[in-house]
Amino acid sequence: MDERVREHAEVLVDWSARVEASDDVVLSVGPDAHELAVAVAETLGERGANLLATYGSGEITRAYLRAHDGDFDANPAHELALVENADVYLSLGGGRNTSATADVTGDRRRAYNEARSEIRDRRLGTRWVSTVHPTRSLAQQANMAYEEYQEFAYDAILRDWESLAEEMAQLKALLDEGSEVRLVSRGTDLTMRIEGRTAVNSAASVAYDSHNLPSGEVFTAPSATEGEVTLDVPMTIRGESVRGVRLEFAEGEVVDYDAEQGGDVIGEIIETDDGARRLGELGIGMNRGIDRYTDNILFDEKMGDTVHLALGRAYDACLPDGESGNDSAVHVDLITDVSEDSRLEVDGDVIQRNGTFTFEDSEV
Amino acid sequence: MDERVREHAEVLVDWSARVEASDDVVLSVGPDAHELAVAVAETLGERGANLLATYGSGEITRAYLRAHDGDFDANPAHELALVENADVYLSLGGGRNTSATADVTGDRRRAYNEARSEIRDRRLGTRWVSTVHPTRSLAQQANMAYEEYQEFAYDAILRDWESLAEEMAQLKALLDEGSEVRLVSRGTDLTMRIEGRTAVNSAASVAYDSHNLPSGEVFTAPSATEGEVTLDVPMTIRGESVRGVRLEFAEGEVVDYDAEQGGDVIGEIIETDDGARRLGELGIGMNRGIDRYTDNILFDEKMGDTVHLALGRAYDACLPDGESGNDSAVHVDLITDVSEDSRLEVDGDVIQRNGTFTFEDSEV
Structure with missing residues (x-):
């Protein structure tokens, strides 16, 4: 594994989220953030924290939102209970297409978000941190080559x-x-x-x-x-x-x-x-x-x-x-x-x- | 999308798990089961069920288990709360390597599973169903070509x-x-x-x-x-x-x-x-x-x-x-x-x- 991925994971867990032993951690993993997720899992294991990985995929969100009739249940109990009981929420962005949800209407998106306001508030009540794994799709959005983008991203992330x-x-x-x-x-x-x-x-x-x-x-x-x-x-x-x-x-x-x-x-x-x-x-x-x-x-x-x-x-x-x-x-x-x-x-x-x-x- | 993937999703949601509107569904997604997960998300959206996707990766489990000292917390509250509040638990197997956890010791694995017995019991108390997305690694394990394996798997799954x-x-x-x-x-x-x-x-x-x-x-x-x-x-x-x-x-x-x-x-x-x-x-x-x-x-x-x-x-x-x-x-x-x-x-x-x-x- 690229040593920078490991360093990224350690900065995220230790500096950013201040994870300690027995913290209940939700790790949201983008489809192309797998490698960072593996490094974060290793770091969480070393710290003795408890890990539950969720899957943050724009394609899944798109498929679900477009198929739904738009009358969303308010704050589904299983997801609400998860964030209510989490100490830390780490989001590892990184999909295969930054436009994955481009054809979901704004109305559908707003209805979904409004129905989940308590889940969002509870998540914002944890020690939450958002980061991204440098992916090819982010490199493309930046109009950069993949390895060039990796260097850019780690220069930004691995600061003192x-x-x-x-x-x-x-x-x-x-x-x-x-x-x-x-x-x-x-x-x-x-x-x-x-x-x-x-x-x-x-x-x-x-x-x-x-x-x-x-x-x-x-x-x-x-x-x-x-x-x-x-x-x-x-x-x-x-x-x-x-x-x-x-x-x-x-x-x-x-x-x-x-x-x-x-x-x-x-x-x-x-x-x-x-x-x-x-x-x-x-x-x-x-x-x-x-x-x-x-x-x-x-x-x-x-x-x-x-x-x-x-x-x-x-x-x-x-x-x-x-x-x-x-x-x-x-x-x-x-x-x-x-x-x-x-x-x-x-x-x-x-x-x-x-x-x-x-x-x-x-x-x- | 391959029409068989869509049919697989519908059999899983309707015949196997008997999902209904407002069911709180946990969808565990293997790293290479993404395509099936998208089809299942679409079907769950159509049925008006509530979806939370988790990420079932052997590589993450391996990294976490090997890094941990082996003294696992019993039934972490966030994961326990998730399964306690779930009506349905769908597991979509499909990784990139069926031997992904081969170098985790049996002791470490047993300690982890024993510490999570209540989570397991609660999960088995939901309408749970395990299936697999036909992946290249499963084809390899079966000593079959990928497309040959897909045909085999769908013949088994898409029955009357x-x-x-x-x-x-x-x-x-x-x-x-x-x-x-x-x-x-x-x-x-x-x-x-x-x-x-x-x-x-x-x-x-x-x-x-x-x-x-x-x-x-x-x-x-x-x-x-x-x-x-x-x-x-x-x-x-x-x-x-x-x-x-x-x-x-x-x-x-x-x-x-x-x-x-x-x-x-x-x-x-x-x-x-x-x-x-x-x-x-x-x-x-x-x-x-x-x-x-x-x-x-x-x-x-x-x-x-x-x-x-x-x-x-x-x-x-x-x-x-x-x-x-x-x-x-x-x-x-x-x-x-x-x-x-x-x-x-x-x-x-x-x-x-x-x-x-x-x-x-x-x-x-």
């Missing part, structure tokens, strides 16, 4: 997470103390209020309220957004290519938008509900192991020298206890490159210029 | 089960009414008591107390076995080739044995415990879709013109309520060909000669 967490803590401190963020770049001059909000140091570990591997971003929940922003990183959203999105905000809401490509999708998203017109997240990518866009949000939004903004739902972890932030049925991330002609200010002080943080400068 | 159940009911009636069975063949003259025992008409459906697809046998729990038997169908037991087994019984117990090949394994089995010296099952194969041995007990023991005897544990379904039959940690089937020079008698009346039943004759 402890040291990155320390670095990101400096940004978190700046955001936690600040009241207003301003982002200035080509086609962008945007201000957001962040007073009273708590930034998450997303260091790929449940110990940091972080549930993605790779991670490597600091994010918070902004409000009262004003100005305009150009989000230039190309991505696929709802099966459509989206590129060069421009959003204009007044009193916290999108008042105008256009896009070089995929403007219809942006319009659709904004029309979802009131919350979809407001930002739920300001995220700052700090994973410098990610050096290019691969049309996979798990990686793209963590890329160093990028900032992302999400239309829609805010994360509770960013809000004071008991306060609920922007609510919406959607959470759609859009990304902008800040490596050139860019600066990020907190309360008027520049904290990042052209991708380099001031605390990095001072360390040099 | 209703009509076979009616045919087998005639044999069940003869055994239920009888007190003593005698099997006479080359190297065989064996008598067994079956008074008060109930034969199972194993018609590949939970409605018939039958949990294998394919099935197609009638079996009961004999006692007081006397005489000798030669079991000439070659098979692999515990990784060893076994062939030409001869057992001699007195007062229900094996008093002598030998084998052309694999005698050591037979000795090992007989030494397991007291129950392993006695028969737990007399089974009569009636699936004429199975026309050759493929070294897979799921198929071999159901083959038409064969009789099998199991050393060890008897099935409760054959015994009067509250009565427990032969008990043992093992249940090992051995098979004999009765297509020539053979007869089967119940209370002195011949019921089968050279594989043909008297009730078949009278119908001709």
Whole structure:
């Protein structure tokens, strides 16, 4: 077995999910994530955890959803009982076709997800972590050769997470103390209020309220957004290519938008509900192991020298206890490159210029 | 998709497991049983059942068991809760290597199984059915080409089960009414008591107390076995080739044995415990879709013109309520060909000669 697969498994089990002896672990395995699953099973065995493997196949989901009449039972007892009794939920993405469910209607998908909201909430109540095994289909989506993609993915995943967490803590401190963020770049001059909000140091570990591997971003929940922003990183959203999105905000809401490509999708998203017109997240990518866009949000939004903004739902972890932030049925991330002609200010002080943080400068 | 895969799924869901709307179904998927799993998911969706897919991989089991220290937690809560809340448990066998767990020690395996006895009992309390997807590794084990093996497997699986159940009911009636069975063949003259025992008409459906697809046998729990038997169908037991087994019984117990090949394994089995010296099952194969041995007990023991005897544990379904039959940690089937020079008698009346039943004759 490729030694990197074994290291990936150990980072996932030990750093990310903090698995201990006797933890009841659900391991969701994508059809092409088998090799990673074998390495994770070995690591779980070494730790004395209890393993149940589930099968996360888009083709099975598609077949089931299309055949069903759409009137789904709420929270089936067997699956609910499984997640209620799980301590840890590890999801190993990796199918044979990233478009495996492309012909399932949005309505059918929503009905299924809504019927399973308690299962989802219980799963999010475990020490859950999502990762992917680098597969050929993900390489294809990234427009990369398979071995090239493997190198890319492991560069992103096999970081010195402890040291990155320390670095990101400096940004978190700046955001936690600040009241207003301003982002200035080509086609962008945007201000957001962040007073009273708590930034998450997303260091790929449940110990940091972080549930993605790779991670490597600091994010918070902004409000009262004003100005305009150009989000230039190309991505696929709802099966459509989206590129060069421009959003204009007044009193916290999108008042105008256009896009070089995929403007219809942006319009659709904004029309979802009131919350979809407001930002739920300001995220700052700090994973410098990610050096290019691969049309996979798990990686793209963590890329160093990028900032992302999400239309829609805010994360509770960013809000004071008991306060609920922007609510919406959607959470759609859009990304902008800040490596050139860019600066990020907190309360008027520049904290990042052209991708380099001031605390990095001072360390040099 | 091969239409036979779809038919297999429908037989499994409708005939075998009797799935109804809102049933909570666990679908255990072998790594190479993906295509059958997709067809089963579609059928379950059509029936309005609730699907949770688990991943049944020998390689994952091997990695986990070898890495673990062997001191397993008893009945982990998440897996126990899953099976406790399941109505139906469908197991789709089909890996890439039938020897995937060959280097896991017997001790480690036993410790794992013993720690999970309540999970097993709960699973056996559902409407459970085991089947296999014809894979390349099963073709290899059968010494057959892949497409040849597919034809073989579907001939066995896609029967007219209703009509076979009616045919087998005639044999069940003869055994239920009888007190003593005698099997006479080359190297065989064996008598067994079956008074008060109930034969199972194993018609590949939970409605018939039958949990294998394919099935197609009638079996009961004999006692007081006397005489000798030669079991000439070659098979692999515990990784060893076994062939030409001869057992001699007195007062229900094996008093002598030998084998052309694999005698050591037979000795090992007989030494397991007291129950392993006695028969737990007399089974009569009636699936004429199975026309050759493929070294897979799921198929071999159901083959038409064969009789099998199991050393060890008897099935409760054959015994009067509250009565427990032969008990043992093992249940090992051995098979004999009765297509020539053979007869089967119940209370002195011949019921089968050279594989043909008297009730078949009278119908001709």
